[in-house]
Amino acid sequence: MLVLPIILPLLFMVLLIFTRRWLFFQQLFSLLSAVVLTVVSALLLTEVAKEGIMTIQLGAWPAPYGITLVADLLSAIMLITTSFVAVVVMVYSPGFIDNERQTAGYYPLVFGLLMGVNGAFLTGDIFNMYVWYEVMLTSSFVLIALGGSAEQLRGSVKYVTISFVASIFFVSAIGILYGQAGTLNMADLANKMRTWENMPYINGALMLFFVAFSVKAALFPFFFWLPASYHTPPVPITALFAGTLTKVGIYTMFRFYSLFVVQDVMFWKIFLLVIAGLTMSVGVLMAASQFDIRKILSFHIISQVGYMVMGLAIFTTNALAAAIYFTVHNMLSKTNTFLAGGLVFQRLGSYDLKYLGGLYKVAPFLALIFFIPAMSLAGIPPLPGFFGKLFLIKGGFEAGEYLITAVAIAVGFFTLFSMIKIWNEAYFKKTPEDAQKAQPVNRSAIAATTLLAAAVILLGLFAGPVMELSHQAAMQLKDPYHYINAILKQTSP
Amino acid sequence: MESVILQIAARHMRPLLVILSLVVLYRGHNEPGGGFIGGLMLGTAYILYAMAFGVAKTQSRFVFSPLNLTALGLLIAVISGLPALIAGAPFMTGGWVTLFADTVMELKLGTPLIFDVGVYLTVAGMLMLVMFSIMEE
Numbered sequence: 001m002l003v004l005p006i007i008l009p010l011l012f013m014v015l016l017i018f019t020r021r022w023l024f025f026q027q028l029f030s031l032l033s034a035v036v037l038t039v040v041s042a043l044l045l046t047e048v049a050k051e052g053i054m055t056i057q058l059g060a061w062p063a064p065y066g067i068t069l070v071a072d073l074l075s076a077i078m079l080i081t082t083s084f085v086a087v088v089v090m091v092y093s094p095g096f097i098d099n100e101r102q103t104a105g106y107y108p109l110v111f112g113l114l115m116g117v118n119g120a121f122l123t124g125d126i127f128n129m130y131v132w133y134e135v136m137l138t139s140s141f142v143l144i145a146l147g148g149s150a151e152q153l154r155g156s157v158k159y160v161t162i163s164f165v166a167s168i169f170f171v172s173a174i175g176i177l178y179g180q181a182g183t184l185n186m187a188d189l190a191n192k193m194r195t196w197e198n199m200p201y202i203n204g205a206l207m208l209f210f211v212a213f214s215v216k217a218a219l220f221p222f223f224f225w226l227p228a229s230y231h232t233p234p235v236p237i238t239a240l241f242a243g244t245l246t247k248v249g250i251y252t253m254f255r256f257y258s259l260f261v262v263q264d265v266m267f268w269k270i271f272l273l274v275i276a277g278l279t280m281s282v283g284v285l286m287a288a289s290q291f292d293i294r295k296i297l298s299f300h301i302i303s304q305v306g307y308m309v310m311g312l313a314i315f316t317t318n319a320l321a322a323a324i325y326f327t328v329h330n331m332l333s334k335t336n337t338f339l340a341g342g343l344v345f346q347r348l349g350s351y352d353l354k355y356l357g358g359l360y361k362v363a364p365f366l367a368l369i370f371f372i373p374a375m376s377l378a379g380i381p382p383l384p385g386f387f388g389k390l391f392l393i394k395g396g397f398e399a400g401e402y403l404i405t406a407v408a409i410a411v412g413f414f415t416l417f418s419m420i421k422i423w424n425e426a427y428f429k430k431t432p433e434d435a436q437k438a439q440p441v442n443r444s445a446i447a448a449t450t451l452l453a454a455a456v457i458l459l460g461l462f463a464g465p466v467m468e469l470s471h472q473a474a475m476q477l478k479d480p481y482h483y484i485n486a487i488l489k490q491t492s493p
Numbered sequence: 494m495e496s497v498i499l500q501i502a503a504r505h506m507r508p509l510l511v512i513l514s515l516v517v518l519y520r521g522h523n524e525p526g527g528g529f530i531g532g533l534m535l536g537t538a539y540i541l542y543a544m545a546f547g548v549a550k551t552q553s554r555f556v557f558s559p560l561n562l563t564a565l566g567l568l569i570a571v572i573s574g575l576p577a578l579i580a581g582a583p584f585m586t587g588g589w590v591t592l593f594a595d596t597v598m599e600l601k602l603g604t605p606l607i608f609d610v611g612v613y614l615t616v617a618g619m620l621m622l623v624m625f626s627i628m629e630e
Binding site: 003010011013014017018020056058059060 | 560561563564565567568571574577578582583584585586587
């Protein structure tokens, strides 16, 4: 059961490579595969919610030596959100990406990416985590350059370079930890860190990890690659990246913080709070100065990630639960705004706000399916962004972190400003005279965006039960002994 | 550029390298060798051939294109993990059978060997894919 989210994408990928010339089969099969993945993740989520943390030892090698796969609630929640985003992107892609790109390996690569992302969510071994990161990155390198337009290549050079540098940091940290502790099993390592007094170099290794993951998650000093590369590939690829890739970095930080930050807790808390505050405010301020829809949204990825790190840094159960809920909301709403931006492009042939306008009049439905996720990101009730921010701010106040909470509230206003800006410029103002003539928009692309917008609304309406689930996930994170015991207990005789 | 010396060498080296790669593949589990290095050798055999006779002629000899070979390798690697699932053990648990035990012909076969075959094909396919695209430029 636990291996299925990893081997299914691999099998799908292999089949899609064999059939890469049959366009229609590729489109249909990848949609079905994504649906199958979602069903599997849903089953996994219900089982984890019922039975508690699930583990498996690959190849039956016992825990500190072999590779552990482990699913707790956080992993399961991330898995199902990722596969749902994949379903939506698979519905959207055939109507948006040109046939040349589609037959050049787009679909197999998407499943390669999903395999890496799912692997990173499930693994319980740090080196294995690194391998999944590489699987995911390699697929994303090709996806971002797929088609090879000059702009794309310019973006992908930056993306590939910075990702490699991050990988170097990742491996160095793994090397240091392995030299010190002699184990890379995450549960075993967490256990050792709790019993050894003053394990040397531990903060150094954790800081190297932090750099590696913050590059992936686009946190404050290391975010610059994201707005420089994310707007270059076709929109479904960007949407998939925004919905899944950056969130893997966040997931890993949650996992590592919960397991490994046992010494110098105060240092890490303050450090992460400062990073979170800076990430939020710098992202939102830079977004305000942009005029390309995709760039505005890219900078908003950064600012939103800051909220998640804020919840992590406060590290009370309520704040963590809010951060998890917020992550789910962000994966859906962010993908949705990107997809809606793609529809604008199909309709008017540009992403630049200067050449857009009047969409509200000519295409009210397109306006609506942008309006929902945009207002959700801005935090307007009763959409999920509102609840996410509300609970985060509540968690911040309860923990007495007034400064970061004030920053979060202020950033919320600026987010609203940016979303209103896109809304005013693209949808509300009069069509500029030099705008291109309106083009018909693909129906399946509209259907996909509508589906996602509906999911965003549902996430807001059912905020109670989802929040309850995130609360349980947060409790598992808060008390990592469950996680450690679930892995190590099995192997002790 | 056509070189007679290279062509004759490549023609004779190719079967030798293929056989050698299979030997390296088989002994790989417990001794130096294995799927990766064997795959490199297999790839080298055909790259040498392509250098002597050109990419087009080399590719016309394949039943599988290099990309399909890579995919086939991945498929075999995944399949090698499945017998364990059927037996109720965790994915990828190794299972072994020994044929002709205690004779000169003793042959140990197991799922890790199948996995290695997968790696072998994947590496060879990938190597050829990359090299052929560069050589065609």
